[in-house]
Amino acid sequence: MMIKKYLTTFLLSASLCSTAMAETILVTIGQAGQVTDQQLEAAMKAAPFATQFPSLDEKDQAYLRGDMLLRLAQAEALYQEALTQKIPESDVFKQEMSNFKTSLLAQRYLLKLGKSIQVPDDIAQQLEQNTQNNSDALKAARSAYIAKRFNALKTEKLNALRQQANVKTYFDHLDNAQADTVLAEGKGFKIHYGDFVPNTAISVDNARIKQKVEQWIELILMAKAAQADGISLDNQLQDYAHNLAIRLLLAQQEQQWIPDEQVLLDYFQQHPKIGYIPERRQIGQIVLASQKQAEEIRQRIMNGESLFTLAGLYSVDPYGRQRSGDMGWLTEGSGSPEIEAALKQLKNDEISPIIKTKKGWHIITIVDRKPAEQKNYNAVKDRVKQKLLAEKMTAYLKQITEKHPLQWQIPQHTPH
Structure with missing residues (x-):
């Protein structure tokens, strides 16, 4: 998305600039909305990733700031629409x-x-x-x-x-x-x-x-x-009023998008993959640093030694080594293409051939598996609703930000 790319570039350069911004308007929304740098900082501190944020590199930090700024701007556009519809007067x-x-x-x-x-x-x-x-x-x-x-x-x-x-x-x-x-x-x-x-x-x-x-x-x-x-x-009442207006606006929209359950049923029939639950596998894995070592370890496993014991001793994957090769239950499609291709051919308790990925040379086994299944509508009703709302929300945000345009005020900084 070009907006996110632009914001990431700006916020990376801004983070490298030695001069700190003070109450700077970063974006105006419609006729009266705005988001300042202080609002952005407050949102970043309250975000779930706040404790991990300092350990991220500058590019990742800039991306998260850009994403947060865009979310704040979109939320402000929704608030401006709530004012237009006189929701605070209801x-x-x-x-x-x-x-x-x-x-x-x-x-x-x-x-x-x-x-x-x-x-x-x-x-x-x-x-x-x-x-x-x-x-x-x-x-x-x-x-x-x-x-x-x-x-x-x-x-x-x-x-x-x-x-x-x-x-x-x-x-x-x-x-x-x-x-x-x-x-x-x-x-x-x-x-x-x-x-x-x-x-x-x-x-x-x-x-x-x-x-x-x-x-x-x-x-x-x-x-x-x-x-x-x-x-x-x-201050608390002002913040709550702002958020409440947005929530009531979205509740009003949701009622329009989903006036009755038949809408959800029709959507599920058009998107049956929502009910598809992919195969889940309990995986054991050891990752080695070289092909030669992988061949030696695989032979030892084939001769009767435990893959899990050897993973606890030799795996170069920190997570796998700490857990002695027990990778837990993983969903079909969650691994790399090389791993997924091997898993499709593997039976339970069978030892795989050596698999080369950018992380090293892998030897894997499937301890247990839960087969894929197709759930009916009643079993995935909440997921159907979430998918439909996400689809509607994407289009609605585009409509709202066109009605209440975002005008970026962020200055260009030269990295020092």
């Missing part, structure tokens, strides 16, 4: 944002409450005596004390908050509840039956509803207390 968006804010505020309130608990000096001395200054035991004892005190303090605070808010519950209304039936209320809030059961035609356990209402009362009270304490969530 009731679903507003309700989700309200729920998220309440939950996060309550979480912050509990964190602050936990940090307020201190172990009194007399209790600390007693714990030290009881644990005989064993650091691990003392740490566990202090944690247990704080946890017990936290639960008591939480109950105490919630009771006080309930009284302040004059909370009332109306669980006697559950038997004949409608969507607008009020189940609980307090200063500044009301909780309706429809908040938990959008479809009142569905039978729901009343005990479960009571439990959810009580949980939500606690969240609301703690959230209000957090706001009164001046706890701010501006």
Whole structure:
């Protein structure tokens, strides 16, 4: 892909430049979207490969940066489309944002409450005596004390908050509840039956509803207390709103792409290979450094010595040597062409001829195998959906980035 190649070239040269960039806009998207170098760095630090990233060479690092930058730009294009479709103005968006804010505020309130608990000096001395200054035991004892005190303090605070808010519950209304039936209320809030059961035609356990209402009362009270304490969530809410708008846009698109299961069935019939499960083989292997050594080792195996024992002693493949030649279960087609060609001719427990690859001279055997099979639709329904969505998403991203064009602002650097 030319864009990725261009980005890789730029980011390699930028990484070699001695002058660091500071809050530089790398790409603008449509009329108002942008991705900065700081956003890119934050995304790189949060990526699954972050811990391995420093050990990669500069070219691989540049490629990963380029790929991440393109993903961020595409995500921003999706956000711009969500704004165009006024998704942030929808009731679903507003309700989700309200729920998220309440939950996060309550979480912050509990964190602050936990940090307020201190172990009194007399209790600390007693714990030290009881644990005989064993650091691990003392740490566990202090944690247990704080946890017990936290639960008591939480109950105490919630009771006080309930009284302040004059909370009332109306669980006697559950038997004949409608969507607008009020189940609980307090200063500044009301909780309706429809908040938990959008479809009142569905039978729901009343005990479960009571439990959810009580949980939500606690969240609301703690959230209000957090706001009164001046706890701010501006950055987190902004990030969540951005991601939520994209998720709702894609959920809306998915509903259009897959309005019913018949679409998936038709797609599976057009792409039956989705249900094909290739043969899996449990492989034993030894890799030698020269053809002469391989011939000597193979003869020893044919004379009765164990390939696995010899692999643990002589294999030049670090992974195989560490595992004494046990390569585990490998899927048909996952090996090099030379290895795959040999495996197709090999029976279980048979020793292969010597196979030459760029890694050395191989001797392999198949310990066991699971034959290939063709799964029916029901067995691979999730995979069918993933394949169809991936196909639709590729075309959709192309459409969206044409509607909200990506304009690369990255400067050209000369490597030092």
